[in-house]
Amino acid sequence: KALIKSKVNSLTFRNMAHDSKDGEEKANEDASNKPPYNIFRDTPIRFFGYANEVGESFRYQFPKLVRPSYIVAFGYCGMDAIQSGCNEWESTKYRNSSSINKSGSTWNNESKEVRTAKAVFDTLIW
Numbered sequence: 001k002a003l004i005k006s007k008v009n010s011l012t013f014r015n016m017a018h019d020s021k022d023g024e025e026k027a028n029e030d031a032s033n034k035p036p037y038n039i040f041r042d043t044p045i046r047f048f049g050y051a052n053e054v055g056e057s058f059r060y061q062f063p064k065l066v067r068p069s070y071i072v073a074f075g076y077c078g079m080d081a082i083q084s085g086c087n088e089w090e091s092t093k094y095r096n097s098s099s100i101n102k103s104g105s106t107w108n109n110e111s112k113e114v115r116t117a118k119a120v121f122d123t124l125i126w
Contacts, residue, residue: 040080048076088119
């Protein structure tokens with residue numbers, strides 16, 4: 001009985017240690033898979049992108065409000081695109097991917113400038 005009890009206790013202890021390790025690893029995985037914080041999309045600032053809709057809805061009551069509302073909306077879109085480009089420019093996810101494989105070509109053939117331009121263009125289209 002004592003032998004069985006000690007085996008059960010040791011298995012339980014191992015499982016508890018293994019579970020806590022898995023929890024820490026899962027927390028680290030979740031943090032690494034989480035997209036970076038974007039002030040333009042994760043805060044109420046995102047509503048500035050709809051400012052032109054508000055301006056258009058009050059066009060007949062306040063005609064001078066329409067043009068500034070478009071300035072705010074386009075300004076929001078431009079700043080979001082610029083931030084997206086800056087994040088891609090400073091990104092480290094491709095920094096180590098330029099290693100040479102067996103055939104002599106690189107794993108990632110796009111330059112930092114091309115990736116940044118794509119990020120800005122994609123954000124403007126979005």
